[in-house]
Amino acid sequence: MSLTDLIYAGSNAVAGLTEGAVKEAIEKYGEGHPVLYPDTAYCLPIIYAATGVKIKTLGDLPAAVGILKSLITNKEDLGEALNAGLATAVGAEIIEALRYLDGDPYAQDSGIGFVPDPIIRSLGVPLVTGDIPGIAVLLGEASDPKELAAIVKDYQEKGLLTFMVGNIIEQAAGAGVKMGLDYRVIPLGHEVTSVIHVVSVAIRAALIFGGIEPGKLPEFLAYTKERVPAFVNTFGPIDEVVVSVGAGAIALGFPVIADVEVPEVPGALLTQADHAKTVETSLETRGIKIKVTKIDVPVSVSSAFEGERVRKDTMFAEFGGNKTAAWELVTTGDLATIEDHKITVVGPDIDDAMFDGVDVVRLPLGVLVEVAGKEMQSDFETVLERRIHYFMNYIEGAMHVGQRNTAWIRLTKEAFEKGFRLKHIGEVLYAKMRADFDTVVDKCQVTIYTKKEDVDKIYEERVKPIYAQRDDRMSALTDESVDEFYTCLLCQSFAPSHVCIVTPERLGLCGAVSWLDAKATKQLDPTGPNQPVVKGQAVDERLGIWTSVNEAVATNSQGAVEKVTLYSILEDPMTSCGCFECICGIMPEANGVIIVNREFPDASPVGMTFGELASMTGGGVQTPGFMGHGRQLIGSKKFMSAEGGLERIVWMPKELKDDVAERLNKAVKEMTGIENFADMVCDETIAIDSEAVLAFLEEKGHPALAMDPIM
Template sequence: MIERFVDPDKIDVHADCIEMDELFSGERVREGRELKGFELVEVGEVESEGIEVVGECSDLLGIHVIVSGVSDDAAQAIESIFSEVINRMKGVEYRFRKENVRIIVSRDAEGRFTPDCVGKVVFDAVKAIPAVERVRVRIVCDEEEFERVLSRSSRVHAEREERASRLRERDVDTFYGCISCQVYLPNHVCIITPERPSPCGTLYNEAKSAEELKLVHYYFPVEKGEEIDGEKGEYEGVNRTVQEKSDFRIERVKLHSALENPPSTGNYAEAIVFYIPEENGFGIVDRGYKKKTPIGLTFDEMEKLIVGQQVEGFVGVSFAYMKSKSFLKGDGGWEKVRWVSPNVYDFIMEFLPDDVLRRIRTSS
């Protein structure tokens, strides 16, 4: 068992370069400069601790951290603290995970939000974990290096997803919950299982390691309890936890269904599954697709409709969940999918058989 290293309610990081406080964690930055980013923590030899800034910061800011003294599972969990600490900066909003990071910097914060400042905050946060022996932080702004490390980040995360995918819900007694979105959505709770990553892409092993390391306060263990419906993914312990954490706004959850008691959807879903009544099947639209879907709604319109709520016929999902053997198995799985956005199609064509792909269209 990993020791409890960091106080669960606080990562005590301060900076002279920018005003920081937990009170700013729920701040929405409506206007400002948007930076594209990524987050990657790897285990490796660290000859020289410190902070390295690669290139001049314009619209790119990737965070690449090399650590020693921890396992790879712990390393991937450390990635979850980046949003935690950067969102404490006044006038800064850190959105999404992994290769999809977006950082919005208000005009008032622009002069203070620098690569060196980000590097120092990230370095101090990671260094505060006693299990971590040595740390090197690379803030990547150079376009060529950004694309190189972004590609590596994608490969590393894919390998971690593949490793995590071998575990099944039946193999464990404990799932993990996440309430990070309750800053904005007070009745929303995610349940993360070996076969259902969170809609924002957090894997079971990441949540497990983050909770055990006590890196952030919003992950917590969930006793699975008695199985009520294995096909749809309903468990007695999960229902009890969701009731408590949602202030009893949600009574039941079927983890692998979009039609019947689906999980509620948080702020940063990578994609949304929606029911198409005329076809008795489903569509899947990713966040980057801006056109209307077959039901006449865009991703943004669907998100506003369902965010923080349980809405039957809609559910937020991650790309990692699409690869799960339990993907929508309570509703018929991929056999019931009729339409996907082009980005989703490019992703699923890597692992779905041709006979399934032939039944899925991308034109609205």
């Protein structure tokens, strides 16, 4: 059979299956029965993107099946055949959605099935920063599980996000691959149709970040091809259904690399029978370049291990976390006296004889990173210091929480057994500081202290005064006190018309870019994503309008957005790309706003979940009344100050409220004199229902109730 014949055979088979399944479902449940995926604002996302139609009930499906069948022309033409591959995608989306009719079909499966919107949003930042350099989709059953595992681990070490479908899931797990979102290896499911859940991720990226209008299929295909760096590896013999799935992938711009003979299509479909070369061939074909920093340590170091947790039962050693003192500091030293790559451990290491027979090794810890460089500025110290958290987490078998003197580190038994010792923490920090900050760090030395008297003494004498100095500097840093704001264009690789304006009191909506970060990035990468905007005279101080800001936004959004205010959510609010940590929206009856963070799964008092609220904005569009923002902004005196500011907040999920309470209380007290404002803010443990929320606000005498009408 020719390639096109194979594709059509697969597509027709899937079309038949889909039609049958839809009929059966309607007979069983009736046309009015709802059909939906969990936790998404986009219904059946692929159909929605391709046609603009939101499928809500089973009765909507026959029309979709009609469209699907019209995509299969059976013409002897590769372009037409690739469309048939898209038909297979639509069919798989319907079949999988029907599987959700009887509850979560993945409850008993090692795969996770449908990927909810909030997870996709959380991937935005690592994808734009290149922290996740690509997406690998693996499918089938491998002839040799060891070779398969080597491939997956290689992707993992390179930071890629890997999705798996089929028996390879058990094969890889059996061969010791660590799996889960925390390890960037995500098992989707065993049925071949579950591959659709990764296609759904790519399509929703276009909806969420790209702001592409549903119904414009060619624009979606262009988006996934240009902006979603995915590819497919198939393992073992492939049948016609897999071929037609592959055709769908190719239509999206994702090359398919098979390990068996296939009719090759240059750049799109090829054979690589040698598993030792699968990774290289795949990355090359998709044009993914990876920057590797060789670090001499006995475990893997990769951004893929960032989310890894170390639990009690696998823990070998622990530092900080209220059990012992622990701190970390990056400070600037003298170029003449800092000795590059000098790594010193002062005090006992984790293999010290004193720990023989001990359950868990616990030591105080002081991590002192001294850097020097001609271009180094003391303002960058905090930027580098915050990276310690990430660098330590990159270590396979290490977990890092907190910062400064709240640092908390755990190491696994596995890492210890592989030979990991404290000096290796120094090696990792050294290598990453040099690699990531090469234009400002010419020399770097790391000293690790583990004797209690050293850790305490150095903290009091050297570390604490520096923290205090920085805090003073930070609180003096206001929008008024600086001459320049910065643009951030990092998210443009996904959201082409989105521009963030980062100011001292308003960090980027992703929560990852502060004004100081932007300033340091400008120094590190002069033509990079952060460029200064010289403020000049404000047009309107209350709303936060500057001509210079409007010009920067208009130019950098290619005219898509002409003006933004920095302090209002009603008048020309700043746009969002989609990767915001929180979203706030107006709750008119409470005369205030609610805020929902990405992690909160339930509906808010305005009747919408985070995902639904988030879908109201994003993709670089302005939606008055809704605004994506970082957690940190809830504590900034500039938070929608044009509409009354922080006092307008009436509801937040409890976890978020607890997280921001201290800063929020401080800011509100300074502005209004109100004590413990966070206690007046309602949360889900008190009420979600609008009336009950209002009753609570009245009981507490919440200030928003007495303010001018918000709209």
